[in-house]
Amino acid sequence: MRAYHTPVMLAECVEYLRPRPGGVYVDATLGGGGHALGLLRKQGGIRVYGFDQDPEALAEASQKLAEYGDQVELIGTNFSRLRTELALRKQKSIDGILFDLGVSSHQLDEDARGFSFDQDAPLDMRMDRGQGHTAAEAVNTLSQAELRKIFREYGEELNAGRIAARIVRERADKAFETTADLARVIEAVVGKGSRESLKSKARIFQSLRIHVNRELEVLAPALRDAINLLSAGGRIVVMSYHSLEDRIVKTVFKQAADGCVCPPGAMHCVCGRHKQLALLTKKPQNASAAEVSDNVRSRAAKLRAAEKTMGER
Ligand SMILES: C[S@@+](CC[C@H](N)C(=O)[O-])C[C@H]1O[C@@H](n2cnc3c(N)ncnc32)[C@H](O)[C@@H]1O
Incomplete structure (x- = not known):
């Protein structure tokens, strides 16, 4: 174990x-x-x-x-x-x-918590699951400008604006529910399989975690x-x-x-x-x-x- x-x-x-x-x-x-x-x-x-x-x-x-x-x-x-x-x-x-x-490490590794883009799980990310809003709620409800700010400031992500715009476009068709939903959108913007794409996913996930938990x-x-x-x-x-x-x-x-x-x-x-x-x-x-x-x-x-x-x- x-x-x-x-x-x-x-x-x-x-x-x-x-x-x-x-x-x-x-x-x-x-x-x-x-x-x-x-x-x-x-x-x-x-x-x-x-x-x-x-x-x-x-x-x-x-x-x-x-x-x-x-x-x-x-x-x-x-x-x-x-x-x-x-x-x-x-x-x-x-x-x-x-x-x-x-x-x-346990929080990152555990399938159900939604902290990691490596595991498909509900997009939650709350350390205390009895409090506050989930990452899915943030992604589905914040404005494009707010999402961009989170990705740019907390994640120092260069593609923050494009990723925020894509999220807002896609959620009009279907709400984000899982980590895979979010990972897919990031890949749609920055490409799949490259080192850069991995880094962007890590930065976007980390920035949302920081926001959700008001760290x-x-x-x-x-x-x-x-x-x-x-x-x-x-x-x-x-x-x-x-x-x-x-x-x-x-x-x-x-x-x-x-x-x-x-x-x-x-x-x-x-x-x-x-x-x-x-x-x-x-x-x-x-x-x-x-x-x-x-x-x-x-x-x-x-x-x-x-x-x-x-x-x-
Ligand atoms: C890096 S881990 C600590 C690991 C610990 N030092 C050990 O040796 O196992 C951080 C822990 O702090 C908790 N945590 C982070 N921010 C917190 C906060 N604002 N209030 C209470 N707990 C917090 C997380 O839930 C997590 O379990």
Whole structure:
């Protein structure tokens, strides 16, 4: 049987988070629980809150982490609710948090989820199938301009306009239902069987997934909440797999590391912003060549890590 998901840059994540005895950690994207397990193995007696909006991920992780009993609490919701969920549990601060963004290998491989153009399946793509609109609804109802924007901005697809126009033409005859319906239209525009066609399909599918799950909208506010929740010396590690995600992580980290933004000659600080973070990675860190050759998914990973400072200006 195929592994649920091989955790990316596991040793690096555990090293950056350096779990401390009695510490409280959050895995904001639990998936199959591989990173959470790494933390629990590294340091006895820690507590881990694991968030995932996909019930299948929670089921997998609850098995994998079962031996750690009530050291682990699984929270089945979007990490946009991080602050609220921790407040409900009277958890005022945390010592470390990991975001391993995007989808797991299991979600991509599983026939029924519609994330992949390799398998014919209902065009769904929701990580949480109890919430929001499916990719089919997006493709069947968004305007040509909206589709083009999604394909261009989230997918950086050069044929975005032509593919959006073709979708709008074809859906007038028959609504899109399956991944094969969408793949066929992309091939009709960019050609079939070539490397370019494969890349276009990957970009269009990824861009729809990002749209359907509002992946970019929720990221910056959740990162800011996470930084506010960290105790002094606590650490945040984020792995992203898409350039727009990495740009958001970079910007939020930089703002938190810069602190006061008043002009250099100002007598008093009027912006009220405190320096909150010291960056541990000036540039994003990549997986080693050995890891990439074992696990191709790690190739796109960009890891950024930072430590909470005492809050000086
Ligand atoms: C790359 S996988 C994480 C894999 C995990 N680190 C492991 O070792 O198995 C990302 C997971 O995060 C979940 N996810 C992505 N965005 C989320 C969000 N905004 N809120 C909650 N879960 C999210 C996905 O459902 C998926 O299971």
